[in-house]
Amino acid sequence: MPALPLRRVAVLVLEGAKPLDVGIPAQVFTTRASMPYEVRVCGPAPGLVTGGDGLSYHVAQGLDALRWADIVFVPGYRFPDREDPPAAVVDALAAAHDRGARLAAISTGAFALAATGLLDGRRATTHWHYTKALAARHPAVRVDENVLFVDEGSVLTSAGAASGIDLCLHILRGDLGVAASNHAARRLVAAPYRSGGQAQYVPRSVPEHLGERFAATREWALRRLGEPLTLAELARHAAVSPRTFSRRFVEDTGYTPMQWVMRARIDAARELLERSQRSVEQIAADVGLGTGANLRLHFQRILGTTPSEYRRTFAEADQ
Secondary structure: OOOOOOEEEEEEOOOOEOHHHHHHHHHHOOOEOOEOEEEEEEOOOOEEEEOOOOOEEEEOEOOHHHHHOOEEEEOOEOOOOOOOOOHHHHHHHHHHHHHOOEEEEOOOHHHHHHHOOOOOOOEEOOOHHHHHHHHHHOOOOEEOOOOOEEEOOOEEEEOOOOHHHHHHHHHHHHHHOHHHHHHHHHHHOOOOOOOOOHHHHOOOOOOOOOHHHHHHHHHHHHOOOOOOOOHHHHHHHHOOOHHHHHHHHHHHHOOOHHHHHHHHHHHHHHHHHHHOOOOHHHHHHHOOOOOHHHHHHHHHHHHOOOHHHHHHHHOOOOO
16 A cells, blocks of 8 residues: 655644643644654744743744645634734735645634634634634634534634544544544544534533433443434433433534434444445444435535545545
8 A cells, every 4th residue: 555645734833822732733643654744843933932821832943834734733822812923923824725734723723713814704613711702803703612623624623622632633534534533542542533512511500410421321322323213212311301311412512412323323334434345235234324325315414425435535544
């Protein structure tokens, strides 16, 4: 199998950068034999960049790294709603995008992308604490305050720090396939795919104690995707009424129970398409979608491609 083309990743550290936000893409995409990426951490200029939370960063490269990169990550930084990054940073991000690089923001890094105008008219997200500030400062951006990340093709945004892991794994799934993404998730000791939104992390005035119970129900359902799963059965396992289960599930995950089950089934089908030679009909039965036609319908609706096209693209990703 020919070597995969090397992808170049720049992590742009701005003043007040949050340590976890910087570390996530640097660690996920760090150069190793199984990962065709090269990572460079840079700043507005070479030298010391004052970070947030008591840390600073000594970077060897300045904005020239953005001209080199295929993917540019902008980690979150403190006080993003006070002023835009320096004009040179905004211009360099826009130029990188014009050249064909993907721009990916973690947490409040979305404010830097918004300052370029590239998010105007597009969906985007950021940490829940700053979603209203992002919408107020950049009203042309369609801010989605619930999701963990948003992929708009050439510009991607994510919610709070841990959502940066979700975003990085999502990029890996798109570049290398589910098997490679799952391998990276295991290395990070992270969930390979979290289908919920950040609604489950927003503080409530009256705390609810259903999170662990519902997490157990989700795990229970993932082990039974090949079986019929109804709202009534899920609610019975969670020991609440179907109405309560449905309402709380949406609040906790951002999806209805049946939407979540469907996405879990499509994800299971993706991995079977990559790692097995089972037919589309067999896979449809394995993941609880009944027929190949049903699998093709939902696969196209959710992923924008067909199972056969997906298999041709990613079947060898883990070989």
